[in-house]
Each structure stands twice: as C-alpha cells, then as structure tokens.
Amino acid sequence: MRKNNSEVFAGNLRVSESLKAQLVEALSDLFKATLKNDHAKTCDSLAAIISIAYILGRKLGIDFTTVDYLANQKLQAGIMESDEKDQWYEDMRYLMLYLDDRKRG
Known part of the structure; x- marks a missing residue:
C-alpha cells in the first residue's frame, strides 16, 4: 500500500x-x-x-550536492572575511582545497 x-x-x-x-x-x-x-x-x-x-x-x-556547495560557499566567505593571520584561515583554505580536489577526482 x-x-x-x-x-x-x-x-x-x-x-x-x-x-x-x-x-x-x-x-x-x-x-x-x-x-x-x-x-x-x-x-x-x-x-x-x-x-x-x-x-x-x-x-x-x-541533497548532498547542495550541502557540499553551501559548505564551500561558507568556506569562501570565511576566507574572504579573514586574513592570513586569522587562526582559522589556513584550515579553511586547506579544507576548501581538499573539497575541490575531491570533487575533481
């Protein structure tokens, strides 16, 4: 039914x-x-x-793609709002690169 x-x-x-x-x-x-x-x-x-x-x-x-996209957008916004001296800058940049690489491969 x-x-x-x-x-x-x-x-x-x-x-x-x-x-x-x-x-x-x-x-x-x-x-x-x-x-x-x-x-x-x-x-x-x-x-x-x-x-x-x-x-x-x-x-x-x-859907999963939307979650991935929005997470990437948040990372990009966080990177743009901070500078290289920010304690999270390097982590956000590294995570964004990781996610981009995973998307390609």
Missing part, C-alpha cells in the same frame, strides 16, 4: 528527530573523546557527525 504525503512527512519527521538525537550524542562523544585525548574515538565521532549531517539534510529535502 502506498503512503500519502502526510504519512511520508510524518515518517521523515520521526527519522529526523532520531537523527538529531544521534547528532547530539555524536557531539557529546566528540567532547568526551577530546577530553580523554582518544584519537580513534575523536575520528569516529567526527565521521559520525559528518555522516549524520548529510543524512539529516537528505531527510529534510536537501
């Missing part, structure tokens, strides 16, 4: 709430891992946060 739009929306809403809870849990895990200086758990938590964010966006009707 085919679900109507309101049933699909309600199902996505429940999934979204679950994903948001998982995102908060992963963020909590990240904080705990960094406090314990646990590199493996820190990496795992960061990967979970990124994965959950992409899936949550998809459930909210935002």
Whole structure:
C-alpha cells in the first residue's frame, strides 16, 4: 500500500528527530573523546557527525550536492572575511582545497 504525503512527512519527521538525537550524542562523544585525548574515538565521532549531517539534510529535502556547495560557499566567505593571520584561515583554505580536489577526482 502506498503512503500519502502526510504519512511520508510524518515518517521523515520521526527519522529526523532520531537523527538529531544521534547528532547530539555524536557531539557529546566528540567532547568526551577530546577530553580523554582518544584519537580513534575523536575520528569516529567526527565521521559520525559528518555522516549524520548529510543524512539529516537528505531527510529534510536537501541533497548532498547542495550541502557540499553551501559548505564551500561558507568556506569562501570565511576566507574572504579573514586574513592570513586569522587562526582559522589556513584550515579553511586547506579544507576548501581538499573539497575541490575531491570533487575533481
């Protein structure tokens, strides 16, 4: 039996709430891992946060390409608003180069 739009929306809403809870849990895990200086758990938590964010966006009707595009736009804006002495400048520039390289290859 085919679900109507309101049933699909309600199902996505429940999934979204679950994903948001998982995102908060992963963020909590990240904080705990960094406090314990646990590199493996820190990496795992960061990967979970990124994965959950992409899936949550998809459930909210935002495709992966849009998330990538907007992340790139935020990086470009951050780079333009800062200067090379800014503590985040080099990280933002490096991430933008990484994402651009990944897109090409």
